[in-house]
Amino acid sequence: MSERIHATYWLETPLAPQRAAEIIAGEQSSGTFLALANETDALKARSGARIERLEMLDVVGAPSLPGRYADQARFSRCLLELSWSVDNMGVSLPNVLATVAGNLFELQGVSGLRVLELRLPRVFAETYPGPAFGIAGTRRLAGVPQGPLIGTIIKPSVGLDAAQTAQEVRQLIDGGIDFIKDDELQADGPHCPFDERVRAVMREVEAGADRLGRRAMVAFNLTGELDEMKRRHDLVQSLGGTCVMVSLNSVGLVGLRELRRHSALPIHAHRNGWGYLSRHPALGWDYRAWHKLWRLAGADHLHVNGLSNKFSERDETVAEAARAVLEPLWPETPMPVMPVFSSGQTGLVAAATYAVTRSQDLIFAAGGGIFGHPDGVAAGVTALRQAWDAAVQGVPISVHAETRPALQRALGFW
Structure with missing residues (x-):
């Protein structure tokens, strides 16, 4: 049968x-x-x-x-x-x-x-072998054996040229960031061509590795036609890059599958457009069902939104999406992927995020939550790490902040 x-x-x-x-x-x-x-x-x-x-x-x-x-x-x-x-x-x-x-x-x-x-x-x-790297491979390439990967998104979304983007990346690397990604709107425009951006950013990644002894993971948005994506992947790989990013609803299942066949790097899968598939409760998809297609097709990281986000999803929906991504597809073939929390995230939701996932196998991406710190990017990254330390230890964030100036100052603007 x-x-x-x-x-x-x-x-x-x-x-x-x-x-x-x-x-x-x-x-x-x-x-x-x-x-x-x-x-x-x-x-x-x-x-x-x-x-x-x-x-x-x-x-x-x-x-x-x-x-x-x-x-x-x-x-x-x-x-x-x-x-x-x-x-x-x-x-x-x-x-x-x-x-x-x-x-x-x-x-x-x-x-x-x-x-x-x-x-x-x-x-x-x-x-469909699913993700090639998943959680373990991502941790190995990012040099983060434990704890959440603290990440961010290059902002403004578009408008910076390659040199300005690289300068922002340098600040983040010196601040101790684990993970950096292109915004999904940043692809290959004439003001910031993909090849020029990758070369400029990777110079900073390599220089940062020489200074600090660890290489930050950068997810370059290579979304495009199939041949373009493969060529862009090869450029990132040749320059020592450790991650590529793709917009799922733009390239489709076949596009992701072909990129997975070709890729020697983790694939950071962005779900932009998810709202038109899900926002009306009587139409579309629950994430629990939808994400399985992309997981099988080869995504290593999958966005799940974030708690207290700037969008319309309720916290319960975000929590359910994260739990679904962390569950095995089959007991004997789990195909683990790393959930990505983003969208208006700060250290104030670290404890709640840990409570709903009971896991640190995730990327926690904050933009303003890092760049907005009054003492600069490094303090913003430090404050996020300290917020997560408090969450895992079960210590109230206000108590943890009493002896940690970066976190104390962050509480004033988060």
Whole structure:
């Protein structure tokens, strides 16, 4: 018997829930809107999607999403689990995506639909090896054997030239930073060309390694066409770089997969655009399901937003995303990746972040939380480390700050 893929949905429908489930199952497997003679019972048994679970939640009087509905319609909400034979699409992530999240969200009989969970059989690990470096490889290359990687993002997002970017990197390296990344908006513009930026920054990375005895990890944003990304990767590697960055929704699953095949460096995966896939609670994806595709395709680091962030996600949602990234994909094939916390982060959320993850295997990226320190970048980095020390030791940050001037001064502006 073929192995099966399982997807769980939150479904809202003006139809009888069983009928809606049958329509969705048919639409995403062997059926169409009309019964056809060659869709035999044997074919449906082999290739039809199977309704594994249908659990009623409640009924409401108004739809979550606009559409064409009958007057006075009532809308049933339920949990729906479907499964498909792997033989329908083969061991192929792009085609899994087309199956579990294809022509569903726009169906007339759907007034709300969200992918909550995705379970793939372990056969996918034979084709998709997942991250090449993950947590252990990232720690080794960054020279940070324990504790969170304290990181930051080059700001302003765009506008600095290569020399100005390198000058900022020098400050951060001298301040003791572990990890630096390009903003996702900084790619290969004429004011800061990729090649020129990488060469200028890597000169500072190498000089910093000579001065301080450790090499900061810099994630260069190489997002672009496939051949461009491969060439850019090779330049970073040739200059001694230890990380590259890519925007997932810009390059797609195939782009990430091909970069993973080619890359000899960790891939820092940015999820920009996540809001249009997730912000409406009745549409799109939960991160628990979505991130698995990218993890299998080869991401080493995955963004999860941050607690008390500047965006719209609630802390509970961020915590759930982080826990999902830290969980094994399969007990025997965990494929560990490193979650990345960012978006308005300061030392004030270190304790809460540690409480929800119970882990220091993460990148904690702060921009203003470092650069805004009144005593400079080095004090900003030191204050973040001290905030994390307090969190891990279970000491209130205000108490920890009493004998640590950098942290005490940081509390005044965080």
